Amino acid sequence: xxxxxxxxxxxxxxxxxxxxxxxxxxxxxxxxxxxxxxxxxxxxxxxxxxxxxxxxxxxxxxxxxxxxxxxxxxxxxxxxxxxxxxxxxxxxxxxxxxxxxxxxxxxxxxxxxxxxxxxxxxxxxxxxxxxxxxxxxxxxxxxxxxxxxxxxxxxxxxxxxxxxxxxxxxxxxxxxxxxxxxxxxxxxxxxxxxxxxxxxxxxxxxxxxxxxxxxxxxxxxxxxxxxxxxxxxxxxxxxxxxxxxxxxxxxxxxxxxxxxxxxxxxxxxxxxxxxxxxxxxxxxxxxxxxxxxxxxxxxxxxxxxxxxxxxxxxxxxxxxxxxxxxxxxxxxxxxxxxxxxxxxxxxxxxxxxxxxxxxxxxxxxxxxxxxxxxxxxxxxxxxxxxxxxxxxxxxxxxxxxxxxxxxxxxxxxxxxxxxxxxxxxxxxxxxxxxxxxxxxxxxxxxxxxxxxxxxxxxxxxxxxxxxxxxxxxxxxxxxxxxxxxxxxxxxxxxxxxxxxxxxxxxxxxxxxxxxxxxxxxxxxxxxxxxxxxxxxxxxxxxxxxxxxxxxxxxxxxxxxxxxxxxxxxxxxxxxxxxxxxxxxxxxxxxxxxxxxxxxxxxxxxxxxxxxxxxxxxxxxxxxxxxxxxxxxxxxxxxxxxxxxxxxxxxxxxxxxxxxxxxxxxxxxxxxxxxxxxxxxxxxxxxxxxxxxxxxxxxxxxxxxxxxxxxxxxxxxxxxxxxxxxxxxxxxxxxxxxxxxxxxxxxxxxxxxxxxxxxxxxxxxxx
Numbered sequence: 001x002x003x004x005x006x007x008x009x010x011x012x013x014x015x016x017x018x019x020x021x022x023x024x025x026x027x028x029x030x031x032x033x034x035x036x037x038x039x040x041x042x043x044x045x046x047x048x049x050x051x052x053x054x055x056x057x058x059x060x061x062x063x064x065x066x067x068x069x070x071x072x073x074x075x076x077x078x079x080x081x082x083x084x085x086x087x088x089x090x091x092x093x094x095x096x097x098x099x100x101x102x103x104x105x106x107x108x109x110x111x112x113x114x115x116x117x118x119x120x121x122x123x124x125x126x127x128x129x130x131x132x133x134x135x136x137x138x139x140x141x142x143x144x145x146x147x148x149x150x151x152x153x154x155x156x157x158x159x160x161x162x163x164x165x166x167x168x169x170x171x172x173x174x175x176x177x178x179x180x181x182x183x184x185x186x187x188x189x190x191x192x193x194x195x196x197x198x199x200x201x202x203x204x205x206x207x208x209x210x211x212x213x214x215x216x217x218x219x220x221x222x223x224x225x226x227x228x229x230x231x232x233x234x235x236x237x238x239x240x241x242x243x244x245x246x247x248x249x250x251x252x253x254x255x256x257x258x259x260x261x262x263x264x265x266x267x268x269x270x271x272x273x274x275x276x277x278x279x280x281x282x283x284x285x286x287x288x289x290x291x292x293x294x295x296x297x298x299x300x301x302x303x304x305x306x307x308x309x310x311x312x313x314x315x316x317x318x319x320x321x322x323x324x325x326x327x328x329x330x331x332x333x334x335x336x337x338x339x340x341x342x343x344x345x346x347x348x349x350x351x352x353x354x355x356x357x358x359x360x361x362x363x364x365x366x367x368x369x370x371x372x373x374x375x376x377x378x379x380x381x382x383x384x385x386x387x388x389x390x391x392x393x394x395x396x397x398x399x400x401x402x403x404x405x406x407x408x409x410x411x412x413x414x415x416x417x418x419x420x421x422x423x424x425x426x427x428x429x430x431x432x433x434x435x436x437x438x439x440x441x442x443x444x445x446x447x448x449x450x451x452x453x454x455x456x457x458x459x460x461x462x463x464x465x466x467x468x469x470x471x472x473x474x475x476x477x478x479x480x481x482x483x484x485x486x487x488x489x490x491x492x493x494x495x496x497x498x499x500x501x502x503x504x505x506x507x508x509x510x511x512x513x514x515x516x517x518x519x520x521x522x523x524x525x526x527x528x529x530x531x532x533x534x535x536x537x538x539x540x541x542x543x544x545x546x547x548x549x550x551x552x553x554x555x556x557x558x559x560x561x562x563x564x565x566x567x568x569x570x571x572x573x574x575x576x577x578x579x580x581x582x583x584x585x586x587x588x589x590x591x592x593x594x595x596x597x598x599x600x601x602x603x604x605x606x607x608x609x610x611x612x613x614x615x616x617x618x619x620x621x622x623x624x625x626x627x628x629x630x631x632x633x634x635x636x637x638x639x640x641x642x643x644x645x646x647x648x649x650x651x652x653x654x655x656x657x658x659x660x661x662x663x664x665x666x667x668x669x670x671x672x673x674x675x676x677x678x679x680x681x682x683x684x685x686x687x688x689x690x691x692x693x694x695x696x697x698x699x700x701x702x703x704x705x706x707x708x709x710x711x712x713x714x715x716x717x718x719x720x721x722x723x724x725x726x727x728x729x730x731x732x733x734x735x736x737x738x739x740x741x742x743x744x745x746x747x748x749x750x751x752x753x754x755x756x757x758x759x760x761x762x763x764x765x766x
Contacts, residue, residue, distance in 0.1 A: 413465030
């Protein structure tokens, strides 16, 4: 690696690549242009280029403008889509301005990038000899082979483009593309949205570029000339067959003229970063959520016939459906009522319960697994979490360009609408498609976040954002004297002290701050950092943290109380919350196999239909136990108190005592819920042995319950032999799972089955 940096020398294997062709979904497979080449590269090469990529990223974060959001930390598709959607809203209300949204398609952009252009750029930016040597070493004398239908072609040389699969590839591309973006930003002849001091002309995510072209009929040639000029230098060419223009406020006649001038197709909607955008802002919901759910519904219908378990169907929703919706939630959180989500929930319910009546209510299904639920995703809460992530920008006030466009028609500041209820005074806030959706969700959860005035609140921004137009605003955190204490109300700083940090605060503005302070201190201030304050300081896992918190609030009244109370009644004693947490967190965790986990959850949530329940559902149904035909078949009776089942459990109790070398009481809380008696254990060895015994016991009773469940509606009485057969099956699967995890480098504590194996050998001798 050091030789590559100093002498521009690399091993021959670093120059080689095996290219796999990936077909682009929905494109003609007979056209070679509709395949994406992915390079399989040497591992040492990828380690070296990853080191260079990490170093390059630090520079690019500072050098690349905010309108390029691809492949850099804390940037993503959300900001670009947000700008475009806000722009559509802006031109909806400024219908006198003609505009075209130019969606560029660069033909094989990564594959055609000119190496000479990149080398000159690196020298011009003074990256240093060693870094440039490293880049040149890996891009000189590149070779590749194609793998097609399992066959490998002869080796050939590559003389342009970046390798798709190389960690450096996307960074080098956006480095080169930044030259075009800077040129467009500086060109006063190319006009986009101009608001206050902010101008928005172009947004890019790597090579996915969209330009906002005002007065397109007269300016489109200038835009295309600028882009083509860059293409000649960098080797990137526009694909005119796929480059399109979405016009707004342009007459049909002018659209035809624009088509002739540009040679580009004029369309009614464009797809940018996976989001469909039409001429009208109210089309967003149907173009994206409506169309996406139609696809999902087809998938659900196709999957209905598959023989999947309950947990398997929930996992399918998590892995196949949630990611598709979550992408829409993150980029366009615009759902304002529950009607659309209620429809989704009905379709999901049909799929999960295989078109049968649900046996467990939705509140229990969405409850987290560690709280006794099934962990089914709640689409509404995920949508709300994504919307609250957008709200963070209204509070932090850092993304000036985005907020200027999103609040182009507002008289007051964002904090005024979030905290001072200016929404009631200024009705036009809700006449904005995005804002109306977000503020509704904020109003719903605001009381959970704060009871008192938050320290992020800025009185000046709330009242004079449009008048003053500052980029940085004094908040209560800077306005109030420190240290903050729980005793008494924090006092306001003097004007001279405040001006040390904000020298643009005048005496008149200070009086306004004092007036706001008098009102806010009556409510009080949230001195200690709460959940939302901590969230404002984070940049990662925002959606996950928000979703989990919203789920806690939503399900706090639903801690699986109904089934807990019924189990307490059945076992004849109150079951403590710590015991339930042990069941949810430990007992079920021992069971890695889906079938075992499902049996635990179904048993706890009383999923199995009993004769008593069937008798209540159907008038003529017999509610007597299927096995003894004597008593009413309640849940407790079918699982425990039936005389025939009681005999079975007594046998299991005796055999478990032999295996564990421990005399156990034959009680329902022990064998149905796994509440193993607590034992004092000192020393690491004793603790590990106790944990292993509990794990073995969990497997033994799970096998016992599975045998009963297998013959649930029949008259067959479970036997010891059936139970042993099931335990052996579980043992073999547990050992196989351990071996697989060990061989793949994943950690898993091995179960010691020796006590059961000794017992089994003794049984076979008999």
